[in-house]
Amino acid sequence: MSKPSRRSRGTITIEDVARAAGVSAMTVSRVINGGKNVRETTRTAVLEAVEKLNYSPNTAARSLAAGEATHIGLLYANPSAAYLSQFLIGALEAARRAGCHLVIESCESEDPDEQAEATRRFATSDVEGVILPPPLSDSVPIMAELGSIGIPVVTVAMGLPQEGGLNVRIDDREAAAEMTRYLLSLGHRNIGFIKGHPNHIASHDRTRGFHDALEEFGLDPGAAPVEQGYFTYRSGLSASERLLSRPNPPSAIFASNDDMAAAAISVAHRRGLHVPADLSIVGFDDTSLATTVWPELTTVKQPIAAMAEAALDLLLGDLRSRRSGSPHGGNVRALEHALIVRESSGPPAKASKRARVPARATKAGA
Amino acid sequence: MSKPSRRSRGTITIEDVARAAGVSAMTVSRVINGGKNVRETTRTAVLEAVEKLNYSPNTAARSLAAGEATHIGLLYANPSAAYLSQFLIGALEAARRAGCHLVIESCESEDPDEQAEATRRFATSDVEGVILPPPLSDSVPIMAELGSIGIPVVTVAMGLPQEGGLNVRIDDREAAAEMTRYLLSLGHRNIGFIKGHPNHIASHDRTRGFHDALEEFGLDPGAAPVEQGYFTYRSGLSASERLLSRPNPPSAIFASNDDMAAAAISVAHRRGLHVPADLSIVGFDDTSLATTVWPELTTVKQPIAAMAEAALDLLLGDLRSRRSGSPHGGNVRALEHALIVRESSGPPAKASKRARVPARATKAGA
DNA sequence: AAGCGAGCCGTTACCGCTAACATCGATCAT
């Protein structure tokens, strides 16, 4: 009488929920999704049934029926491994929730042609949107190629989002300023700064944030010891080497990312300097490298996984609105960063007595 | 007349292929999957049509219809980030091909109760199988919990696979022996070894491989300088500190993983030793840390992504055979490793003239 | 009081694919 159901998986379906709530499957579907045009009492009844049965919709069935995006591309290029794994975890979680698959491609080359080539690989597989984490989010050739193929993109932690483009980011400038203020409040007045790769706009934002804080404390940004780095460990090695070889070496080093900060620690140790007693070193990103090295790094934490989730959600939302022909709304999302104080930073050697005193105007502390 | 098809996605379906090949959809399905009972000529015809139309099956529809596993758990615990990202990339690729979703959970704690708790989280979500990369693949409580819930598991790089268990691995012992032979052939006779975490069987395998090679060269493994490490950077720091403080310090250090090898490089630099001129240092795993540090590490490369893919395939195959009630066949797969020679290793200082001479019997080289 | 649009909910028809069963000709044991 009921249904002998050819092959009955033990799973509970929307039908079960509908029965339990005394409504039709369609109503359950409505409640679970948009939820328009459903009476409040009905909604709660359905929700209760969902709760009681511990129902979770079958994503395969859902995307099949709705014809939703099923494949989202993710093109990466050698960010730090720690960044990538965090990012993947976040993206994966969001993808699972949405019931879509991630198609991963890597593109290590800086050559525009190869980047375009890697991009085109997405076109042949049936990817419907692409996520671009740094550093590729700043790649002009890739964006151009994607644009000409007509695949929507969401960039992450990118410098200058183009008009109408989807973007997820943190406020690099403010974060760098906060870190600098922290160092200043510890008593440091001669802070060395290692810049990031000049091709990434985030590098400039961080540098500007550094300058901002210096100015707030009445210091001259132009006089601060600054060296160029390229986000790599090796570039951090030589940059800190140069910083510490200066006639008046800084009492703290602020590296634009953790890799370079870790390199700075290595150089300090090689020179017999104790961290943080003789030299404070701070980074940016809070990758796992930050807690791998000793002493552990004071750094700025980006909510990497959350950014990946936000990126995917943004992209999926855009795809949906395109499908239904409605105008795409807000498309830039900025998430919160956080200052993580660990062991690699402390008051400067000579100033250890008066630590913690903000001392707001010690001009020319150098 | 034909079919105005309510909502026609532009995608090509199995039906299109069937039409093009002049067969039914079912036959196409058979060709694409198992492919049993299909005439050779038919098969090629279908394959050609697939090729011509550039058809790729809709995974959502597939897993919906076949009632296949859709959610596979992946429980990880703080391996190096580089390992994790590689592993995720491999697992993701395999998951996409299979049309299933990865459910990621982390479990940083070593506490058995918390591990069991993390495991149980899979039970509530509808995960049908779990992948356990190291170091959790050696966790007894997790395996026990999974066993009692009745979820199939595949362990990766685990020490002692239990009978009937699914396992993917490399030959740690042979790999360690190869690395040691390489060092010996370079002329090193006093090689320091940093062991891995004693809870991981792989640690013992690597140690044994080290011993194997020593014996092959007529050296006494018992006399070799060996220190205990725990796979962490910090443990590598103190282990190499101890190694180099010995009255007769080794001319080469073989660390059981890259993190500890990187730590050894740091210690060497701190002591003013040049790598590899004064001291050769080699690692194991070829994580991205290996190429991050300077000089870049000579190490053993595990095909991490491939191992993840193999693990997922193995698990899916097992799940499928369980469903059809057939006996599960072979269940351990060993993949190939490779010795990667980079800049951190070279002939010993005093022996630089006679480098490259295998010198097979220099007993008591210490 | 009849008209009427809006809100709420159910029905129908699929999405793309595959398990199970049906079909049909060819090979096979007796």
Added chain:
DNA sequence: ATGATCGATGTTAGCGGTAACGGCTCGCTT
């Protein structure tokens, strides 16, 4: 020879959802 068997294929019926549309019930206009 001849039904039994087997291999190669087609047919049917869903898997679990959702889009589209249709119907019913109100409340409010005129």
